[in-house]
Amino acid sequence: DVPDTLSHLLAFVLVLLGAHPLGLFFPKYFRLPLITGYLVAGILSGPFLANLLNEDVVGILGSYVNAFALSFISFQAGQEIYLPELRPQIKSIVALLATYYCTAMALGTTVFMLAAGVSFYSGLVHRCQLGIELMFASISVLVSPSTVMGLKVELNSVGPFTHVALGTCMTAEFVVLVSFSVSRVVASIYCAKLAREHRLHHGHRAHEPRARSAARTRDDPHLPAAERPA
Incomplete structure (x- = not known):
């Protein structure tokens, strides 16, 4: 409209x-x-x-x-991002990113594991829960590039610390994509296996009443032989 x-x-x-x-x-x-x-x-x-x-x-x-x-x-x-300026800071960027990633993943996974009892995935098996918790933890690693760029432009900041912060922020985007993809594959494998077992279990339970009904009909002495199931 x-x-x-x-x-x-x-x-x-x-x-x-x-x-x-x-x-x-x-x-x-x-x-x-x-x-x-x-x-x-x-x-x-x-x-x-x-x-x-x-x-x-x-x-x-x-x-x-x-x-x-x-x-x-x-x-x-x-x-x-200007590579000649970032090259002297590569070791600092890698060290900061590795520390930040490991800390965020460990804390995030622990928090979501402790909160699993009140979450939507509380009834799932532990391996499926772990895959979901790893996905949430991977998202928690994200750093907002808009905030970093907004502060840099507003303050007109330059120098080694700015290069490390900007390089870490932009590299973290790639790391999060890889980490989330791996976590999603793990969750898909174990949760899909659980869903398949759940469907088989419910299909078997749905088949049991029909089998018992057919057995009762077959053994009914008052039912004509022509109407009894084979």
Whole structure:
């Protein structure tokens, strides 16, 4: 519907215009980055508070806004990565990424294992639960490139620490993709095996009443021989 789409676009533009001065308010009075104000503006205008951007607006424009934002963030991050500057920091990037990945995976898997009793996968076998927990833990390794790039651009930061942070953030994206893919394969193997056994078990249980009914009919002395099952 064209009028509804135009009204949704107008609401989105008005929220964008209002988010900019609100974003400037936080660095001036609270010494917080601009992105904090933008996050607060999004929370206030979202469907759970002011409802300026209701669920229909989020559903219609969300995918397009995410696609454009990811494109600009990826382009800006790729523009900032300069291999001659990163080469002296490769050892630091690898060490930081390995420490962060192992810590996040260990803590994430432990937390989800402890919470398995109240989760949707509480009734599954342990191997299937482990695959699901590894997927959740892999997602927890993610680092937001938008936050890193926003702070870098706002502060105009340069130097070894900036190169290490940016290199770790961008490399973590690749590591998370590989880790999540492996965890998904593990979960698919054991959970698919469990689902197959579950279907066989229920099929056998559904067949038992029919077999008992046929046996009773066959042994019924009052039933004519022509109507008895073979």
